[in-house]
Amino acid sequence: MHSLRETEAVFFDLDDTLYDQLTPFQxxxxxxxxxxxxxxxxxxxxxxxxxxxxxxxVHIRGEISLDLLRIERIRCAFNDFGLSLSNQRASEVQERYEFEQQQINPFPEVLTIIKDLQSRKLIVGVLTNGPVQHQMNKIKSLQIDQIIPPERIFISDGIGIAKPDKRVFEYVQRQINIESNKCCYIGDTWENDVVPPIEAGWTSIWFNHRKRKPQSNHIPLETIMSYDNFMLKLP
Incomplete structure (x- = not known):
């Protein structure tokens, strides 16, 4: 059980937090x-x-296009393991990856958790990096848009600020008009989902189902490996 007695708002990352991003890649x-x-x-x-x-x-500095970023990340990953992948083949993988991302399903417990938090009168939302339409397509595939209203869904390209910039959390805080120490963020990556919310005064829960290692001295309130039996203990 996780005690967040003062929490009034809980926001989730999207990719690999609300659904298993490995499945469409595989x-x-x-x-x-x-x-x-x-x-x-x-x-x-x-x-x-x-x-x-x-x-x-590099992309947010305007030095690389989003299309090239998506190809390069795959090619560089393969190269790290001594595997050769041409730009054309990486592009084919990316194209199919995007297709498979439209067929995704949420982690089994996610919708129940969101509804449970909402039943406790908490503000519940999504905060994610990426292009607006691309991310919204995923949110619709997950049916998250049916339980979280559009004014609680924040996408970096629509805001003009992206994680790991802590200002994106400050922006969301102003929009919902809740004090920072009463806001909680749940996400899977250390640099984007643990460090910036903590530096913005939020509470962070690290959804570390990929068993990564911490990259700094920041301390999340909790580290969880799955959503099994997960719930927030609130008054």
Missing amino acids: LALEHCRIDLANTKVEDVFKKVRYFSDVLWK
């Missing part, structure tokens, strides 16, 4: 008949996420 590799040799698909996926975060900083 299906894309299988469709494109990509041979990983003896490398585990989850290890490659973690590297794709790593390079996605690294290249995102």
Whole structure:
């Protein structure tokens, strides 16, 4: 049980927090008949996420297009494991990956948790990086839009600020008019979902189902490996 007695608002990251992002990636590799040799698909996926975060900083500076970012993150991840992948093949994987992301389902417990939080009169929302339409397509596939109102869904390209900039959390806080120490964020990546909310005065819960290592001295309120039996203990 997790005690957040003063919490009035809970926001979730989207990718690999509300749904398993590995599944569409794995299906894309299988469709494109990509041979990983003896490398585990989850290890490659973690590297794709790593390079996605690294290249995102380059993208928001206007130095790389989003389309090129998506291809380069896959190519760089493969290269890290000594696997060669051409730009054309990486583009094929990315195209299929985007297709598979429209077929996604939420983690089994997610919708129940959101409804439970809402029943406790908490503000519940989503805060995610990415292009507005692309991310909204995922949210609709997950049917999250049916239980979270549009004014509680914040997407970086629509705001003009992106994680890991802590100002995106300050922006959301102003929009919902709740004090920072009464806001909580749940996400899977350390740099984007743990560090900036804490620096913005929020509480952070690290959804570490990929078993990553902390990258700084920041301390999340809780670290959870799954949503099994997860609930927020509130008055």
